[in-house]
Amino acid sequence: MNRMLGYVFTEQFDNSKYPKETWLCQILSEIRWADIKVYRNRKEHADVICLRENEAAIQGADQYEITWYISWSPCNECAFQVIEFVEQHPHVKMNIFVSRLFRHQSSPHKQGLRDLSQHERIGLKVMTLTDFQDCFDCFVAEGNGFQNWKDLAGNSARYAAILEEITTQTFHRNPVLMLQDTTVFCQLFFPPVLFINMKKISSCDFTKQFKNLRYATGLKETWLCQILKEDDGAENLKVHRNGKQHAEMICLRQKESAIQAEITWYISWSPCDTCTPEIITFMEKHPKVKLNIFASRLYYGNNKIISSTVLIALLMAVDLDPGERLKEIQNSMLKC
Known part of the structure; x- marks a missing residue:
């Protein structure tokens, strides 16, 4: 699908809630064109479905930029597949904006976030008010404009602080x-x-x-x-x-x-x-x-x-x- 309904956006991207599904809104752009599409979990994670479709869309040595607005951050397995995809396509850059951090207390998922953040062609960021507005304007088919929910900014700041702590953590080798x-x-x-x-x-x-x-x-x-x-x-x-x-x-x-x-x-x-x-x-x-x-x-x-x-x-x-x-x-x- 290319668009979602307004109430679906709020249900899935509200960073004070914990829905079971993952929704992913992608902008795939090249110098001459851009394409948008919405993905959601089916039998596979939305991240994996999206990457597989991108394999067919990306051709030759053209420069591509991929932007994801995703309701849950990639799990550790999906993080690995994202990195593998970018490694296999040296002309691709990715920007990943996440509404919430998926199981961020789990060591494997923490490491997945570190691996993403340390890649030179992958940007990883927690969504702020501006990012939610941009995603809504681009991917919601109808509605009266983006409606801010309670404590959006506070939850964004909390997730951003957690992400920073995870991605900047170092290990001693003693x-x-x-x-x-x-x-x-x-x-x-x-x-x-x-x-x-x-x-x-x-x-x-x-x-x-x-x-x-x-x-x-x-x-x-x-x-x-x-x-x-x-x-x-x-x-x-x-x-x-x-x-x-x-x-x-x-x-x-x-x-x-x-x-x-x-x-x-x-x-x-x-x-x-x-x-x-x-x-x-x-x-x-x-x-x-x-x-x-x-x-x-x-x-x-x-x-x-x-x-x-x-x-x-x-x-x-x-x-x-x-x-x-x-x-x-x-x-x-x-x-x-």
């Missing part, structure tokens, strides 16, 4: 729990992205695969980003992912000829109980090789990795002194 360190260093990390200069994994793939969600449902693959630093200082960067074997096994097999090197892994899942002894065996066969493992999530039932040759550091949003050795590792991380 350890809370440490065990005896000898050969292998294994660490959990929080975003932001550490792969900015690696250029071998897209930002969309990173966001999808490395999110440290408490319940990473559907993320069955392991991605492994490796930095191999030779004794002469030369560095080799490569990305591995599960094939017929786990990514760790593929990576270790290619390193059998290593004599003296420092290997750093950034891995989406910590090594499983099968891969862990293989890693330790590899290290015992190559006494001049040092391995640093940075894991985004702990693999289910992975208890055997806690051994005399492994250090586990669980990172939390706290500020503790990590010690000189960990400072060295963290400094090297930031140079990657």
Whole structure:
């Protein structure tokens, strides 16, 4: 549909209410034309339906600007798809105006909002009185003009403050729990992205695969980003992912000829109980090789990795002194 009724607009966009549906009003514009359309949840979220239709509408290398007025902010899954869409279309810019924040106390949805706000071609903003008026004027088919509802400005300010707090929140990367360190260093990390200069994994793939969600449902693959630093200082960067074997096994097999090197892994899942002894065996066969493992999530039932040759550091949003050795590792991380 291209328009909505006035009472529907008020029901769906009133930021003092909590309707179950999501309505999305889009302006898709190119230098020569503009198109408007209204979407709502069906069997899929309105965001997903809209993006799929945009795939067919956007052609060639023309510059496009997409403006969304949306009654609920995108969920974490939709946020990922929005970012993926923009990444796949380098000539597209998006402006997203939200009436309310969807489940903003949930960590996955918070991260989705952060990811959207940090993208250079995506603007994310809570709707103000002017934005509600603009949306009404463009998308409502009839009525006596926009009617302000009670405490619109107060609710907008409250949501804007919450969004700012979410999108500007930073995480410290200091350890809370440490065990005896000898050969292998294994660490959990929080975003932001550490792969900015690696250029071998897209930002969309990173966001999808490395999110440290408490319940990473559907993320069955392991991605492994490796930095191999030779004794002469030369560095080799490569990305591995599960094939017929786990990514760790593929990576270790290619390193059998290593004599003296420092290997750093950034891995989406910590090594499983099968891969862990293989890693330790590899290290015992190559006494001049040092391995640093940075894991985004702990693999289910992975208890055997806690051994005399492994250090586990669980990172939390706290500020503790990590010690000189960990400072060295963290400094090297930031140079990657």
